[in-house]
Amino acid sequence: MKKIIPIIAFVFLFTQCKIKTIENVENNKLTGFIADSAMVVSAREEASKIGVAIMQKGGNAFDAMIATELSLAVAYPFAGNIGGGGFMVYRTHEGKTGALDYREKAPQAASKNMYLDENGDIIQGKSTLGAMAVGVPGTVDGLFKVHQKFGSLPFSELIQPSIDLANKGVVVTKKQAERIAKQRHFFSEVNGTKIILDNDWKEGDTIKYVMLAKTLERIRDLGRDGFYKGETADMLVNCVQKLGGIITKADLENYEATWRTPIAFNYKDLKIISMSPPSSGGICNAQIFKAIEPFDIASYGHNSLKSIQLLTEAERRAYADRSYYLGDPDFVKIPIDTLISSKYVQKRMASFSWDKATPSSTLQHGKITGYESDETTHYSIVDKYGNSISATTTLNGAYGSKVFVSEGGFFLNNEMDDFSSKPGTPNMFGLIGAEANAIAPGKRMLSSMTPTIVEKNNRFYMSVGSPGGSTIITSVLQTILNVYEFKMGMQDAVNAPRFHHQWLPDVVTFEPNGFDGLLLNQLQEKGYQIKQENSVILGKVDAILRLPNGKLEGGADYRGDDKAVGF
Ligand code: GLY
Numbered sequence: 001m002k003k004i005i006p007i008i009a010f011v012f013l014f015t016q017c018k019i020k021t022i023e024n025v026e027n028n029k030l031t032g033f034i035a036d037s038a039m040v041v042s043a044r045e046e047a048s049k050i051g052v053a054i055m056q057k058g059g060n061a062f063d064a065m066i067a068t069e070l071s072l073a074v075a076y077p078f079a080g081n082i083g084g085g086g087f088m089v090y091r092t093h094e095g096k097t098g099a100l101d102y103r104e105k106a107p108q109a110a111s112k113n114m115y116l117d118e119n120g121d122i123i124q125g126k127s128t129l130g131a132m133a134v135g136v137p138g139t140v141d142g143l144f145k146v147h148q149k150f151g152s153l154p155f156s157e158l159i160q161p162s163i164d165l166a167n168k169g170v171v172v173t174k175k176q177a178e179r180i181a182k183q184r185h186f187f188s189e190v191n192g193t194k195i196i197l198d199n200d201w202k203e204g205d206t207i208k209y210v211m212l213a214k215t216l217e218r219i220r221d222l223g224r225d226g227f228y229k230g231e232t233a234d235m236l237v238n239c240v241q242k243l244g245g246i247i248t249k250a251d252l253e254n255y256e257a258t259w260r261t262p263i264a265f266n267y268k269d270l271k272i273i274s275m276s277p278p279s280s281g282g283i284c285n286a287q288i289f290k291a292i293e294p295f296d297i298a299s300y301g302h303n304s305l306k307s308i309q310l311l312t313e314a315e316r317r318a319y320a321d322r323s324y325y326l327g328d329p330d331f332v333k334i335p336i337d338t339l340i341s342s343k344y345v346q347k348r349m350a351s352f353s354w355d356k357a358t359p360s361s362t363l364q365h366g367k368i369t370g371y372e373s374d375e376t377t378h379y380s381i382v383d384k385y386g387n388s389i390s391a392t393t394t395l396n397g398a399y400g401s402k403v404f405v406s407e408g409g410f411f412l413n414n415e416m417d418d419f420s421s422k423p424g425t426p427n428m429f430g431l432i433g434a435e436a437n438a439i440a441p442g443k444r445m446l447s448s449m450t451p452t453i454v455e456k457n458n459r460f461y462m463s464v465g466s467p468g469g470s471t472i473i474t475s476v477l478q479t480i481l482n483v484y485e486f487k488m489g490m491q492d493a494v495n496a497p498r499f500h501h502q503w504l505p506d507v508v509t510f511e512p513n514g515f516d517g518l519l520l521n522q523l524q525e526k527g528y529q530i531k532q533e534n535s536v537i538l539g540k541v542d543a544i545l546r547l548p549n550g551k552l553e554g555g556a557d558y559r560g561d562d563k564a565v566g567f
Helices: 006-018 022-027 045-056 061-075 139-150 155-168 174-191 210-222 230-242 249-254 281-292 305-325 342-351 471-484 490-495 517-525
Strands: 039-042 085-091 097-102 258-260 263-267 270-274 375-382 388-396 452-456 459-465 508-510 530-532 542-546 552-556 563-566
Touching: 039 045, 039 061, 039 542, 039 552, 045 061, 045 155, 045 375, 045 563, 061 085, 061 139, 061 155, 061 210, 061 375, 061 388, 085 139, 085 270, 085 452, 097 139, 139 155, 155 210, 210 230, 230 249, 263 281, 270 281, 270 471, 281 305, 281 342, 281 452, 281 471, 305 342, 305 471, 305 517, 375 459, 375 542, 388 452, 388 459, 452 471, 459 471, 471 490, 490 542, 490 552, 517 530
Parallel strands: 508 530
Antiparallel strands: 039 375, 039 563, 085 097, 085 388, 097 258, 263 270, 270 452, 375 388, 452 459, 459 542, 542 552, 552 563
């Protein structure tokens, strides 16, 4: 553990003092952006503005979702995409809830041991970098599914602002310039040619995405086929196959996003609606919330020794179950009802002790009988009609596989790494998987993306989600608890320092500023292994809270360039 210098303790105290409670809303002391009735919070101001402009034209939250997602593909190529996939959870103004799974799929030529060498060992980098890492993209089909079911404005009007943005160009932010500089060497290594981002881009420069604009025009003019068939499909397949990948035109043509029933559960007087498998987010968080429900966590205090212990132990047990039971529900049977039942979860918590950490090595998944980066981006939307959306979309790693379809102007994901390539061997997020998440043709890889909507008193209360691979689940969890249990406003809940545990590795990771040395020493004395690195960021939460006066407070994460916009 790094030595905790006094200044960090000061930062901690300062952050704690600054926290405003929702009771302060009438006094206008909340720190987040406040809007009367409609809001988008996303990773880039350009995307939030485009989503809001659609709602100002009379479009609903679903229209705004389509526009926001497409504009993130332009303004935030790090994770926004048309070459990746995602999940969306919604709640309509009538209180109906649902979820869309537009997660990538394994190509038909994929096979269980495709990332192993002749000795059965993982071939380093094969599932993360380059064309073999790419899953069949789902984003574009997902957006058309949303439009078919809920769209109120023509698709062409929803995509046009992104085409215009791509042609006009996007101004590089400081954080973006740093990200590009860090990833540049991969671009030439993977693609063998110079791609648009492989330049010495500086803060304030403008990047025009002309080839991407043309792809978006084909999607505008030809609909779904503008991506999954014809010219764009040819470009994508040629690029992938030239670089040694296995995606075919049939894989693209056959891709279908799927409507799913979200995971819904109660926590005290909240109803939490979150993503179902192939995401692990809803089930894991249901387990964690059920595990902590009998405890009066508010009385322990935010990020106190007891709160951290309780959450860590609940997380340890949930992530152990995740690794064993969860996978694509179209391929594996998951005992969802048991996993999220209070009875089962309480039984799992029976070994929890305030005196001593439970070593992960002594804890396996629970026994249920009779049953056979981390780079993602989240946005939350609420419209003036009362519809709400929580959507998380990803290329997986930073710029995905780094494979760039130059003619089409877009990156492709490396989502195949979210499968368990070899049972018991961790993926890029350190997550261990089992048979349930083994690779099979046409199967979706397990995800941690956790787009979530929370209801209180049968009304919309919060829309929340985050990027961050395996840390997504615990970032969403802590944000909800910060508001509900620790009485913070939305922005303060997002700002608050976070920690994370995922069973294996058996460490608890803390963001660098915000946890004092004394607290961390106390945890170590109880057997917790502490990890605190200088630049670690746990999640990048974008969220919207309905305030007691009916207005909306945005929580846009300062850890990125995120922005809340609304009216
Ligand atoms: N690619 C990150 C996730 O889906 O969890």
